[in-house]
Amino acid sequence: MNPLIPLDLHARSALRQSAPKLMFFGDPHGDLKPVIAAVERFRPEAIVLLGDIQARQPLHVELSPILDLTEVRWIPGNHDTDSDGDFDRLFGSELADRNLHGRVVEISGYKVAGLGGIFRSKIWDPRQPIKEAASASADALHRSMRREERWRDGIARRHRSTICPDEYQQLLRSPPADILVTHEAPAAHPHGCQAIDELTEALGVQLVVHGHHHQNIAEGTLTAAAPFRAFGVDMGSHLAWPRDETGLGGPPQDLLDLAAQVFGAEARVWLDKPHEWLDGQTPAAFATGGGSEKVRSMLNAI
Numbered sequence: 492m493n494p495l496i497p498l499d500l501h502a503r504s505a506l507r508q509s510a511p512k513l514m515f516f517g518d519p520h521g522d523l524k525p526v527i528a529a530v531e532r533f534r535p536e537a538i539v540l541l542g543d544i545q546a547r548q549p550l551h552v553e554l555s556p557i558l559d560l561t562e563v564r565w566i567p568g569n570h571d572t573d574s575d576g577d578f579d580r581l582f583g584s585e586l587a588d589r590n591l592h593g594r595v596v597e598i599s600g601y602k603v604a605g606l607g608g609i610f611r612s613k614i615w616d617p618r619q620p621i622k623e624a625a626s627a628s629a630d631a632l633h634r635s636m637r638r639e640e641r642w643r644d645g646i647a648r649r650h651r652s653t654i655c656p657d658e659y660q661q662l663l664r665s666p667p668a669d670i671l672v673t674h675e676a677p678a679a680h681p682h683g684c685q686a687i688d689e690l691t692e693a694l695g696v697q698l699v700v701h702g703h704h705h706q707n708i709a710e711g712t713l714t715a716a717a718p719f720r721a722f723g724v725d726m727g728s729h730l731a732w733p734r735d736e737t738g739l740g741g742p743p744q745d746l747l748d749l750a751a752q753v754f755g756a757e758a759r760v761w762l763d764k765p766h767e768w769l770d771g772q773t774p775a776a777f778a779t780g781g782g783s784e785k786v787r788s789m790l791n792a793i
């Protein structure tokens with residue numbers, strides 16, 4: 492699938508006058524040099540690794556050049572449980588408590604929800620009702636496993652990166668969030684899952700960022716009026732947030748399209764009229780200055 496929006500993310504980030512709040516990094520698969528280089532260049536307040544990290548040394552050792560520069564967060568991917576080493580260098584590192592899986596954490600002013608891992612039908616195929624899942628929880632799976640199937644007296648290592656129904660439901664009932672980071676993709680992706688969309692809408696988030704599929708992609712089937720935006724981030728690449736949509740000093744094109752849907756021929760009038768909800772700025776200026784998400788929310792509400 493071709494992205495609807497060209498994603499020369501590095502070049503666009505370089506145009507920003509100020510450091511991005513957040514940067515999301517696609518599956519490193521052991522190569523953390525692009526992460527370190529991007530943090531040293533753009534100095535984001537915080538970063539999120541989107542899974543399949545597979546650090547070759549403990550994660551805090553790999554990322555030691557940037558630990559004083561930014562706040563590091565991560566979610567696990569399916570490959571982070573491929574071997575004992577993959578598991579230990581991540582879950583056993585000094586950054587183990589930065590795991591966002593199954594919780595909502597405030598990071599640089601955004602409430603960020605995390606759902607790491609992947610769906611595996613041995614536990615739950617999300618195309619089936621959750622009450623028909625083979626195991627409702629890791630505990631239930633543990634009880635059903637033969638001794639030789641277990642790992643370190645718990646569930647099999649592979650399933651340490653499997654999404655369990657109870658974890659999903661707990662996140663579903665969490666307070667509202669601004670951003671959801673996942674390893675699995677939402678349904679707009681050809682290999683995405685409707686369950687991610689349902690979680691997104693339950694949390695009320697406006698942005699989903701995922702890894703796993705090694706593509707830089709603004710999900711093709713989402714319309715400008717969709718309740719959230721979704722981005723896949725490629726291996727070795729990143730997405731900076733808030734996003735400089737145009738690099739040309741104007742509101743992003745999809746925001747202009749959304750305004751046109753809402754106001755028709757009067758869209759430009761609305762965009763150029765100072766608004767009390769935007770500290771007296773015009774929606775166009777507010778969006779250009781990094782506030783496009785708030786303007787988008789207003790248009791969606793209207």
Ligand SMILES: [Fe+2]
Nearest residue numbers: 543568569703
């Ligand atoms: Fe993956």
